Amino acid sequence: MDSNPVIIAKNLIKRYKGSDEDALKGVNLTVQAGEFFGLLGPNSAGKTTFTSIICGLIRPTSGSVDIFNTDITQSYSSLKNSIGLVPQEIALYDTLTVEENIMFFGNLTENHGQKLRSKKDNLVRLFNLDEHKSKLISRCSGGIKRRVNLICGIIHEPSLLILDEPTLGVDTQLREMIFEYLADLNKKGTTIIYTTHYMKEAELLCTRVNIIDHGEIIADGKPSDLIAANSGCTDLGQVFLKMTGRDLRD
Amino acid sequence: MRKILSILKKDFLILLRDWPGLAILFIMPAVLLVIITFAQENAIPSKKSGFEVIVVNNDSSVLGDNIINDLENSEYFNLVRLNTQVEAKNAILDGIYQFGIIISDSATEKLYDLIKVLPEKKEPAEEVSSDNLAGITFLYDPGLQRVIKEVVTRPLKTVIQLSAVRVLMTQYTEEVNKSFTKHSSDLAASFSDKDFFSKIPDFPYRNEVIKRFREELKGIAKGRPGIELPVNTSFDSDIIKINELVAGSEESEFKPNALQNNIPAFTLFAMFFIVIPLAGSIINEKNHGTYSRLRTLPVTYLEIITSKIAVYLFVCILQFIFLMFVGIYIMPRLGEISAINLDVNYPALFIALIASSLAAIGFGIIVGTFASTHSQAATFGSVMVVILALIGGIFVPANLLPETLQKVSLVSPLRWGADAFIGMFARDEGIGGIWDKICLLIGFFCVSVLFSVRAFKKN
Numbered sequence: 001m002d003s004n005p006v007i008i009a010k011n012l013i014k015r016y017k018g019s020d021e022d023a024l025k026g027v028n029l030t031v032q033a034g035e036f037f038g039l040l041g042p043n044s045a046g047k048t049t050f051t052s053i054i055c056g057l058i059r060p061t062s063g064s065v066d067i068f069n070t071d072i073t074q075s076y077s078s079l080k081n082s083i084g085l086v087p088q089e090i091a092l093y094d095t096l097t098v099e100e101n102i103m104f105f106g107n108l109t110e111n112h113g114q115k116l117r118s119k120k121d122n123l124v125r126l127f128n129l130d131e132h133k134s135k136l137i138s139r140c141s142g143g144i145k146r147r148v149n150l151i152c153g154i155i156h157e158p159s160l161l162i163l164d165e166p167t168l169g170v171d172t173q174l175r176e177m178i179f180e181y182l183a184d185l186n187k188k189g190t191t192i193i194y195t196t197h198y199m200k201e202a203e204l205l206c207t208r209v210n211i212i213d214h215g216e217i218i219a220d221g222k223p224s225d226l227i228a229a230n231s232g233c234t235d236l237g238q239v240f241l242k243m244t245g246r247d248l249r250d
Numbered sequence: 251m252r253k254i255l256s257i258l259k260k261d262f263l264i265l266l267r268d269w270p271g272l273a274i275l276f277i278m279p280a281v282l283l284v285i286i287t288f289a290q291e292n293a294i295p296s297k298k299s300g301f302e303v304i305v306v307n308n309d310s311s312v313l314g315d316n317i318i319n320d321l322e323n324s325e326y327f328n329l330v331r332l333n334t335q336v337e338a339k340n341a342i343l344d345g346i347y348q349f350g351i352i353i354s355d356s357a358t359e360k361l362y363d364l365i366k367v368l369p370e371k372k373e374p375a376e377e378v379s380s381d382n383l384a385g386i387t388f389l390y391d392p393g394l395q396r397v398i399k400e401v402v403t404r405p406l407k408t409v410i411q412l413s414a415v416r417v418l419m420t421q422y423t424e425e426v427n428k429s430f431t432k433h434s435s436d437l438a439a440s441f442s443d444k445d446f447f448s449k450i451p452d453f454p455y456r457n458e459v460i461k462r463f464r465e466e467l468k469g470i471a472k473g474r475p476g477i478e479l480p481v482n483t484s485f486d487s488d489i490i491k492i493n494e495l496v497a498g499s500e501e502s503e504f505k506p507n508a509l510q511n512n513i514p515a516f517t518l519f520a521m522f523f524i525v526i527p528l529a530g531s532i533i534n535e536k537n538h539g540t541y542s543r544l545r546t547l548p549v550t551y552l553e554i555i556t557s558k559i560a561v562y563l564f565v566c567i568l569q570f571i572f573l574m575f576v577g578i579y580i581m582p583r584l585g586e587i588s589a590i591n592l593d594v595n596y597p598a599l600f601i602a603l604i605a606s607s608l609a610a611i612g613f614g615i616i617v618g619t620f621a622s623t624h625s626q627a628a629t630f631g632s633v634m635v636v637i638l639a640l641i642g643g644i645f646v647p648a649n650l651l652p653e654t655l656q657k658v659s660l661v662s663p664l665r666w667g668a669d670a671f672i673g674m675f676a677r678d679e680g681i682g683g684i685w686d687k688i689c690l691l692i693g694f695f696c697v698s699v700l701f702s703v704r705a706f707k708k709n
Contacts, residue, residue: 091539
């Protein structure tokens, strides 16, 4: 693994307007180039706040985040071509077709013309969407929408890919397919930040995970190391429960 | 039953916490009710409101005074006295008033002249030239809707004609009385002639009868018992001449027919209704996550919004072209109405069209920015457009609204647009005549976009 940090977050604090508690309480976190990094945590732990900051959607209250050696609080626009986001929700236009959605989001990046069409065709074929490419999104099944949602985040081949629960509500077959694709992408050099509630997924895919709870990083390491460090735990799920407790969260 | 009650409670709580929704449900209809009621009340001259009419009385004699008295007594009109026709024309062109009556300087004299002619001619109507009739000129605002013009001119003409008839009849009665009295005096004098009476044969009480007859003739000669002509005496011909002039023009033709007013007005109305799709598309992007995704891509908000502006600008231009097409080719075929007159200043028309479209787009963007749901934007947007149209003179001329609403109407972008279009279509104005409205429309667009950009950055 190269020692070339893609993300360096230092003492990152975020407090939302009207809230009397910090959503992030001085998070320090580094993601190296080529890592498949898992960010795990229960509901309201701060995962989405952290990913929203590194995607440039919200600004931190204090602290700094460098991505590709650029302070994103100072300049973010130059990084946009290098970052891809696959949001948890289906962020597509209902009244555009599968193909039109992919081309629309692809065209907003540096990709265009034949190069973009070629990438789109490859991904459509890879995700078995050929027969659905002319369908309006509103008429597609949940599985198809989830695949298109993923493609729209990776069509521009970003160096840093952020996936927020990409397998939420998908069947086993599609989940396996997505895993294979992401693993392949990571092997080719894409740095991946993966947030999930499924500990098995994280254990299987991630080269390193951080567990976040109440806005603080409470564990950092390879899944196997974390399991070994917690006596009595045989998988990452047990480690997660041991560290975050069994209390229900909001 | 338990499930239904739970659902009812949930819906009730959601509604109670939706303040904009409640405002739409209660405040907006109340505002609409007030405005529509006032607009309807003021659209037609009524005793309560009184329609403001300028009067220039150059006659300064019986006819002029009578017309003014009768108009005032009718209570349908509030008269505004001005001194000259030029003053009246300017007041109308400035948009302060919409109607004027000019009573010519020799109106009474010309009316009285008719009396010299009428009793002596068998068919006076054919004998009197219209140039010799008392002249009354109606001065119109060129932008006045035809229907309003008709509604106002009919009672005006009736009051003026009745005034003229009464003045004429009074004078006619006096003239007939004078004539009859003179003839009676001559006859009485002839009866006083001794030779005349000496020729009357003798009969019982002859002298007593002659005496009584002579006294009676003398009494008639002194004006007793007087002569009353029937009140409903009518003339077959016009006794006054009413000219109709468009203020600022030498033409008597009233240019704006219903289409001339309604096509620009309803194009504006339709343009502003793009608030529904435009605001809806902004809200969909906000709520469906596509906008968040767009923000992670190398594209700015200004680029996103510029694209929307371009698309909806095209839509607005299409709306205008479509309604023009209807006005030129469809409406004349559907009824007895002449096609819209396109004899306008084309560069000014193009600029006004773009400026109005941009204002409509700005309105859609601002609603889309601040509304949280599609239905909220659709309801608020459409009701606001109707209100802005009502106070903006789209359905009823803004000048007919109560004074307070007239002031409020000055902030309606639809009023600015309507004034600009009517200026071109009715008053033949060019860019110089409508530039202030164009600036307001474009200013409204710029402010809307700036607010929208700021709100998105803040969020």
